[in-house]
Amino acid sequence: MANTFDIGSVDGLNLYYILRRAVDGLIYKGGVWETLTPANWSSYAIAMSKVQVAANYGAEYTGTLPAVTAGVYHAYVFVRSGGSPATTDWPWYAKIESIVFNGQTQVLRLPDGWN
Numbered sequence: 001m002a003n004t005f006d007i008g009s010v011d012g013l014n015l016y017y018i019l020r021r022a023v024d025g026l027i028y029k030g031g032v033w034e035t036l037t038p039a040n041w042s043s044y045a046i047a048m049s050k051v052q053v054a055a056n057y058g059a060e061y062t063g064t065l066p067a068v069t070a071g072v073y074h075a076y077v078f079v080r081s082g083g084s085p086a087t088t089d090w091p092w093y094a095k096i097e098s099i100v101f102n103g104q105t106q107v108l109r110l111p112d113g114w115n
Contacts, residue, residue, distance in 0.1 A: 003065040005075055007048075007092075010058040014080040015048040015092060017063055022072040031066075038087050045085035048077070 005017060019028040026033035029043050036044075048063035077092035078085065 004062045005046075005048075005065050006051075006060060006062045007077060008058065008060050009092065011050070011053055013050075013059075013061070013092070015061050015063075015077055016045040016080055016085050017048060017075045017077045018044045019046060019066065019068075020074045020076065021068075022074055028066055028068070041087050042085045045078075045080075 007015075009015070020026070021028070021033055024033075025035075027036050027044050028046075029040060034040070046063050046066065048061040050059050051062050053059045078089040079092055080086075080089055082089075
């Protein structure tokens, strides 16, 4: 089973996230890590899909966590406003999720500002 990155939010959003490696700030791009290049924005986007609607908070969204080595990663979630991810998309609540990954499974998520 693939590892996932999950969040709760209001229903009806088109979300994606970008994964940044905490140790060096590089951005994940389909199996390689590179310095952020705005022209490659849509290549960085990892799609999230709605998996259920819950009465108490709206909806749950999930995205597959790529096969990465053990470490700390930051997930920047965006609301896609057009047909494809773009640098003009709005951040989802300007929130950054920090993920600790042991190479096989997500160990924990740290509060904002931790790395």
